[in-house]
Amino acid sequence: MATTEVITETTTTTDYGKTMPESGYVPPSSPPNFFVVDFALRLLLLASTVSSLVVLVTSKQTRTLPANFAPPFSFVTRDAYFKDSPALIYLLVALSVAGLYSIITILASGFAISRPSPSTKLLFHLIVFDALMAAILASATGTAGSVAYIGLKGNSHVGWTKICNVYGKFCRHIGASAAVALVASIVLVLLVVLSSYSLYRRSH
Numbered sequence: 001m002a003t004t005e006v007i008t009e010t011t012t013t014t015d016y017g018k019t020m021p022e023s024g025y026v027p028p029s030s031p032p033n034f035f036v037v038d039f040a041l042r043l044l045l046l047a048s049t050v051s052s053l054v055v056l057v058t059s060k061q062t063r064t065l066p067a068n069f070a071p072p073f074s075f076v077t078r079d080a081y082f083k084d085s086p087a088l089i090y091l092l093v094a095l096s097v098a099g100l101y102s103i104i105t106i107l108a109s110g111f112a113i114s115r116p117s118p119s120t121k122l123l124f125h126l127i128v129f130d131a132l133m134a135a136i137l138a139s140a141t142g143t144a145g146s147v148a149y150i151g152l153k154g155n156s157h158v159g160w161t162k163i164c165n166v167y168g169k170f171c172r173h174i175g176a177s178a179a180v181a182l183v184a185s186i187v188l189v190l191l192v193v194l195s196s197y198s199l200y201r202r203s204h
Helices: 035-057 086-113 122-152 170-200
Strands: 011-013 018-021 060-066 075-081
Touching: 035 086, 035 170, 060 170, 086 122, 086 170, 122 170
Parallel strands: none
Antiparallel strands: 011 018, 060 075
């Protein structure tokens, strides 16, 4: 004759009148969602790239200078503009791409906030593309920074004269743009770290 075992679970009553199991079972918690911080960082990325881009495209200054190899008291008008330097054009393109990328990822991050457990596939893709964008923007920032340094200090070994003593406003714009672009690069690195940590927490 088959016997039937009846397993009963002992419960206890809380102060609120609800019953809780005494077996020590703890339901598994969902992986942590750090996309609120991710969303805030991506907003900062968008603000920094747009600010750097605006400062860069407005970096133009016109000066009237004495003409070389010309009669005395003759002058010539010279412009200093970011389009005159391939390094600054590279920074312009990198900032434009990073700004567009930040808008796309802001939408993805905002969508992930509402979900209790974002997919690991999304986190992996964010890590890859954030790292790629950080590399592009950092290289463009370094290139622009080197050009700005030459404009500030010059290079006597190769005969490059400094121009920031003449085009002060132009150099201030370039320096400020490179500094804010550096902030955007750091934000991208922080995003890579955050997504990597989120992916690590999901696997443990």
